[in-house]
C-alpha cells in the first residue's frame with residue numbers, strides 16, 4: 459500500500475513538472491519580457507519549495523513521535539528469540555521463560571513457528587555483524603545489525619514453511635563468509 463502511494467505521489471509530481479516545463483516553453487518571449495517571466499517563475503519556485511517544506515515538516519511532526527517504530531507495532535510478538543552474533547557464528551536462544559523455549563529437531567536445527575509474529579532480539583558479543591534472513595530461493599527477507607552492547611529488534615512473520623538461512627551481512631573478519639546458520643519454519 460505504501461509503495462502504491464509513493465508511486466502515485468511520484469507520478470503526480472512528474473506530471474506537474476511536465477506541465478510546468480510545457481508552460482515555460484510556451485512563454486517564449488523577446489528578451490525584455492524574459493526578465494519579467496523569470497521573476498514570475500522564481501516566485502512560483504519559491505512557493506513550491508515552501509509548500510513542499512511545510513508538507514515535510516507536518517509529516518515529520520506527526521511521525522517522529524512513533525519512533526522507534528517497533529515499539530508502536532500493535533501486534534505483540536508471539537515468540538521472542540534472542541540472537542547473538544559472534545566471530546563467526548550465530549547463537550539462538552529463547553528470550554521468554556523456559557516453557558516457551560525454542561524447538562529443535564533431532565539434528566539440533568531450530569524450528570520456528572509458522573504464521574506467528576517472531577521478534578528476533580539481535581546483539582553481538584564482539585564486533586558489528588549483519589543478521590540477514592534469507593528465503594531458500596536466495597531472497598533477503600529481513601535484516602538488522604548485530605551490535606555489541608545493543609539489542610536490535612527485528613519482527614517478522616513467516617507465512618511459508620521451509621528452510622531459511624541466516625547470513626552475516628557485515629564483513630567481520632577472516633571467516634565472515636562462514637558465518638551462517640539455518641532454521642526451519644513449520
Ligand SMILES: [Cu+2]
Nearest residue numbers: 626628630634
Ligand atoms: Cu560477518
